[in-house]
Amino acid sequence: MAKEITPRAENYSQWYNDIVVKADLAEQSAVRGCMVIKPYGYAIWEKMQSILDKAFKETGVQNAYFPLFIPKSFFSREAEHVAGFAKECAVVTHHRLMNDPYGKGVVVDPEARLEEELIVRPTSETIIWSVYKNWIKSWRDLPILCNQWCNVVRWEMRTRPFLRTAEFLWQEGHTAHATAEEAQAKAEQMVQVYAKFARETMAMPVIVGHKSPNERFAGALDTLTIEAMMQDGKALQAGTSHFLGQNFAKSFEVQFADKEGGLQYVWATSWGVSTRLMGALIMAHSDDNGLVLPPALAPIQVVMVPIYKTDEERDAVLAKFEAIGKALEAKGVSVKIDSRDTLRPGFKFAEWEAKGVPVRIALGARDLAAGTVEVARRDTLEKATVSLEGVDAYIEDLLGKVQQNIYDKALAFRDANIRKCDDWEEFKTEIQKGGFLLCHWDGTAETEQAIKDETKATIRCIPVDSCVCEEEGKDIYSGKPSKGRVVFAIAY
RNA sequence: CGGGGUGUAGCGCAGUUGGUAGCGCAUCUGGUUUGGGACCAGAGGGUCGCAUGUUCGAGUCAUGUCACCCCGACCA
Numbered sequence: 001m002a003k004e005i006t007p008r009a010e011n012y013s014q015w016y017n018d019i020v021v022k023a024d025l026a027e028q029s030a031v032r033g034c035m036v037i038k039p040y041g042y043a044i045w046e047k048m049q050s051i052l053d054k055a056f057k058e059t060g061v062q063n064a065y066f067p068l069f070i071p072k073s074f075f076s077r078e079a080e081h082v083a084g085f086a087k088e089c090a091v092v093t094h095h096r097l098m099n100d101p102y103g104k105g106v107v108v109d110p111e112a113r114l115e116e117e118l119i120v121r122p123t124s125e126t127i128i129w130s131v132y133k134n135w136i137k138s139w140r141d142l143p144i145l146c147n148q149w150c151n152v153v154r155w156e157m158r159t160r161p162f163l164r165t166a167e168f169l170w171q172e173g174h175t176a177h178a179t180a181e182e183a184q185a186k187a188e189q190m191v192q193v194y195a196k197f198a199r200e201t202m203a204m205p206v207i208v209g210h211k212s213p214n215e216r217f218a219g220a221l222d223t224l225t226i227e228a229m230m231q232d233g234k235a236l237q238a239g240t241s242h243f244l245g246q247n248f249a250k251s252f253e254v255q256f257a258d259k260e261g262g263l264q265y266v267w268a269t270s271w272g273v274s275t276r277l278m279g280a281l282i283m284a285h286s287d288d289n290g291l292v293l294p295p296a297l298a299p300i301q302v303v304m305v306p307i308y309k310t311d312e313e314r315d316a317v318l319a320k321f322e323a324i325g326k327a328l329e330a331k332g333v334s335v336k337i338d339s340r341d342t343l344r345p346g347f348k349f350a351e352w353e354a355k356g357v358p359v360r361i362a363l364g365a366r367d368l369a370a371g372t373v374e375v376a377r378r379d380t381l382e383k384a385t386v387s388l389e390g391v392d393a394y395i396e397d398l399l400g401k402v403q404q405n406i407y408d409k410a411l412a413f414r415d416a417n418i419r420k421c422d423d424w425e426e427f428k429t430e431i432q433k434g435g436f437l438l439c440h441w442d443g444t445a446e447t448e449q450a451i452k453d454e455t456k457a458t459i460r461c462i463p464v465d466s467c468v469c470e471e472e473g474k475d476i477y478s479g480k481p482s483k484g485r486v487v488f489a490i491a492y
Numbered sequence: 493c494g495g496g497g498u499g500u501a502g503c504g505c506a507g508u509u510g511g512u513a514g515c516g517c518a519u520c521u522g523g524u525u526u527g528g529g530a531c532c533a534g535a536g537g538g539u540c541g542c543a544u545g546u547u548c549g550a551g552u553c554a555u556g557u558c559a560c561c562c563c564g565a566c567c568a
Contacts, residue, residue, distance in 0.1 A: 013562080014562095028560090032560095084567095085567095087566070087567095088566075088567075123568095152568090154567070154568080156566070156567060157493080157565075157566060157567085158562095158563095158564090158565090158566080158567090163568085164567065164568075168568075170568075217568095236568095237567095237568065238568085239568080240568070272568075273568080274568050275568090276568050277568095279568095305527095307526075307527050308526080309525090309526065343526090343529090344525085344526050344528090344529075344530060345526065345527060345528070345529095346526085346527085346528035346529050346530085347528085347529045347530085348528090348529090349527095349528050349529075350528070350529045351529080353528095362527070362528095364527055365527095366527070367527090374527080456564095492567095492568095
């Protein structure tokens with residue numbers, strides 16, 4: 001039977017890890033802080049990639065690829081940027097191994113030291129801007145709209161599967177524009193692409209907003225974010241889009257000749273989402289039976305489990321499944337017939353539920369005689385007996401309902417856990433319960449830091465699309481005047 | 493890097509006062525089963541993280557060391 005997850009359970013961390021293992025998404029690797037993404041988990045990531053990639057291209061973005069290694073000197077050019085990443089970089093210092101002269105095994109050849117160390121990219125702004133310098137001469141070369149799908153490495157002190165791994169997969173878009181307005185608009189456009197993807201594909205409600213100066217990306221003038229709420233009430237930053245101003249252009253001397261014959265620095269953006277989205281997906285929707293996948297991201301949308309006693313029954317059921325499968329595939333639905341002969345139906349039900357397959361159909365001799373089929377949906381765990389006639393249309397419709405229901409459920413949960421708060425003492429206890437608190441903030445970094453030090457809560461964002469936040473008030477901590485409410489939460 | 497914890501079969505664990513290395517799951521064989529994680533019978537599988545010490549004898553005691561996990565600080 002359905003077991004609801006207990007929000008904000010003590011063992012939430014364990015619950016999350018269990019889902020990752022039970023759904024066969026990933027496993028811990030022998031390499032520190034890195035994980036192995038297994039085929040099923042990777043298939044979900046591939047679906048995310050293809051949908052995002054299409055959305056990017058619709059905005060005029062093209063894919064490209066830049067080097068994994070970045071010469072150390074590139075990092076010294078943008079001081080603020082390097083300050084944000086220096087503490088977590090993997091550094092290549094040598095290029096050769098040799099047999100250990102004193103014993104077995106292999107050691108680094110001390111003769112093979114690199115003249116200049118190479119940094120394994122933690123993000124590619126520096127290498128890309130060193131390349132863009134050569135691409136950009138004239139206003140006619142702009143805008144440049146490139147994205148790359150790649151891996152990056154950040155030597156985090158503490159890691160968690162998908163949410164924070166030493167190596168992770170992501171996309172990073174880097175654009176160059178002639179004007180500040182155009183760049184700012186691009187940054188806003190891309191954060192809306194992410195928000196649409198989160199809501200419509202991941203079935204995950206998000207709040208779009210600006211980061212406070214403290215929480216901004218290193219080197220950015222403005223950072224836009226999508227903030228999601230996990231089932232334990234904690235916030236998760238699911239994607240960011242940065243307006244970089246002319247900082248990188250100036251550091252890497254990227255200038256263009258404008259229409260008036262003058263020389264100007266270009267304006268830049270960068271934006272990215274990572275395999276952290278997988279973590280968001282897991283924590284936003286899963287229950288105690290395992291993963292719950294929105295149909296739009298499910299590698300298998302419909303699984304078919306045959307029930308039989310004899311070979312004749314088996315053949316009859318599988319033949320029927322083939323027919324239903326063809327009809328569904330014609331509608332663009334991905335199906336899987338679980339014809340494994342060594343496992344019992346009950347085992348298969350549990351296994352596919354753990355993997356989050358949105359719809360399961362079961363068919364046995366009893367159904368064949370009655371002309372019916374059992375259809376079960378993963379989100380509610382409800383089962384229905386429907387006519388075999390037109391079952392493909394029924395399922396196509398059901399998939400849409402499941403997608404919508406998963407979103408509605410997540411939205412209802414989030415909205416139930418967003419509340420206004422105007423009293424500091426109340427804030428201190430309320431924030432520990434999880435959820436988002438809408439509070440007045442005086443706009444100073446000092447207040448933000450003081451609140452963080454006392455409660456661990458951070459300003460997740462200053463919402464751009466929520467009118468409730470635009471009202472006069474007094475800062476929750478300092479009591480100074482405030483122009484609007486911001487979102488406070490404890491975050492992953 | 494601070495605070496806590498764990499290392500014993502593929503996974504999860506027990507192992508008492510130091511005295512033949514155990515259990516559950518998984519795997520393999522055979523049979524019966526199959527509409528919600530099957531059952532019976534049998535079998536295989538271990539350098540007890542590593543090193544040193546104490547001892548007639550160490551999974552167990554001591555010292556050291558390594559690895560991993562959890563909680564912080566840092567972060568997508």
